[in-house]
Amino acid sequence: MVSSSRSFYYLMHSNLMEMKYLDQVVNETLRKYPIVPFVMRSCNKDYKVPDSVVTIPEGMKLFISTLGIHRDSEYYADPDKFDPQRFSDENKNRIPQFAYIPFGEGPRICIGLRFGLMQTKTGLAVLLNKFKFTPKAGEKYDIHFDPRTFNLSKEGNVLLKAERL
Ligand code: HEM
Known part of the structure; x- marks a missing residue:
């Protein structure tokens, strides 16, 4: 019993690892829509920002905009395009270090990174195996973020049509 359930999870995990396009789609979704749209830091030493007149003083609390970095055309051509x-394997290494930080970076990086990605991919793989999702007739998908939420959320619902395969 134990060994068969172990092999089930092993198989599930190794199958997910082979789904490269799913990985690309999840990564691109987290780029355009980082669930946590900023990371917080506290400056522990005066820091002169290169090529600018700005110095961040020791003790200052900072919000670093993940959403802003992910939508910056300096790092991503046509940044609003999904x-x-x-x-892809050939393109991902061209993204500069720290220009893709949906899980933060450094010593306080998200401890649930792998778990979060695996949960997301498992949910999508199970749903897409059984259902086909299409836009609901007449539904407009112009996305406005809800300014009252901590996590990045769309105002209103996202309605899709689901058909069992
Ligand atoms: C797709 C899912 C997730 C995303 C996008 C996400 C994103 C983040 C981000 C941006 C941070 C801040 C990192 C930083 O300041 O550098 C963070 C921290 C954290 N996350 Fe996640 N997270 C996810 C899932 C999870 C899960 C599943 C868990 C737990 C099982 C988790 C536990 C934590 C914890 C404990 C911290 C604080 C780490 C620290 O301050 O040392 N996260 N996460």
Whole structure:
């Protein structure tokens, strides 16, 4: 019993690891829509920002905009376009270090990174195996973020049509 359930999870995990396009889609979704849209830091030493007149003083609390970095055309061509090819094997290494930080970075990086990605991919793989999702007739998908939420959320619902395969 124990060994068969172990092999089930092992198989599930190794199958997920082979789903490269799913990985690209999840990465691109987290780029355009980072669930946590900023990281917080406290400056522990005066820091002169290179090529600017700004110095961040010791003790200052900072919000670093993940959403702003992820939508910066300096790092991503046509940043508002949803393009999973940015994360293909041949392209992903061109993304500069720290320009993709949906889980934060450094010593306080999200401890649930792998778990979060695996949960997301498992949910999608199970749903897409059984259902086909299409836009609901007449539904407009122009996304406005809800300014009252801590996590990045869309105002209102996202309605899709689900058909069992
Ligand atoms: C897709 C899912 C997730 C995203 C996008 C996400 C994102 C983040 C981000 C941006 C941070 C701040 C990192 C930083 O300041 O550098 C963080 C911290 C954290 N996350 Fe997640 N997270 C996810 C899932 C999870 C899960 C599943 C868990 C637990 C099982 C988790 C536990 C934590 C904890 C404990 C911290 C604080 C780490 C620290 O301050 O040392 N996260 N997460």
